Amino acid sequence: MDILGDENSLLETNGEHCSPGHNRKSHHSDLMKKNLNTRLNRIEGQIRGIKGMIDKDTYCDDVITQIAATQSALNSVSNLLLEGHMKSCIVDRIQDGDLEVVDELLATMKRLMKK
Template identity: 70%
Template sequence: MENIEPQELEECCHEHDGRKSHHSEKTKKNLVTRLNRIEGQIRGIKGLIEKDTYCDDVITQISATTAALNGVAKLLLEAHMKSCILERVQDGDHEAIDELLVTIQKLMKK
């Protein structure tokens, strides 16, 4: 997993009409590239099932795809913690920590 550098982060999650992330173009491109690759993996898995590929081989591909998707989630969580959560806590919004804990619990269910 590659780390997101602080200079790659822009103001995150705050906008006057609601919360919204503001990732750098480099970060967005990285995430979209990863998601495009995952989308291809999903299509490949579908093809394996349609071709009656041996179950263990399909499960191996599902495992690889799950790991790739978890990698995207980890990158987003890192950016969220380094920008959104940090900024909110510095602004005195300690509910951000509770929100972060819920988010981590959701990720850990997988």
């Protein structure tokens, strides 16, 4: 795994395989988890900042700009998760002959496109 955390090393899994069923779990590498948590902590800070802007009666357009930036950051997290999901869980399940995962992926992508 790349110490610098390039995109390919982020998408590596912990070596386990995804499986269908009720006990589904992701299998992100420690580096990926750290990256996702860092991004989510930053987004949490952005949300707190937006709440503060509202409390201080900040000009609406400025608040909306910060909301748009926060939504963009969340979309980046979603895209990173989706890419990892497709490169690991989806591929694994298709290789195992589970084609139902394609419908699951389509439903996930439709949810993401509603944004």
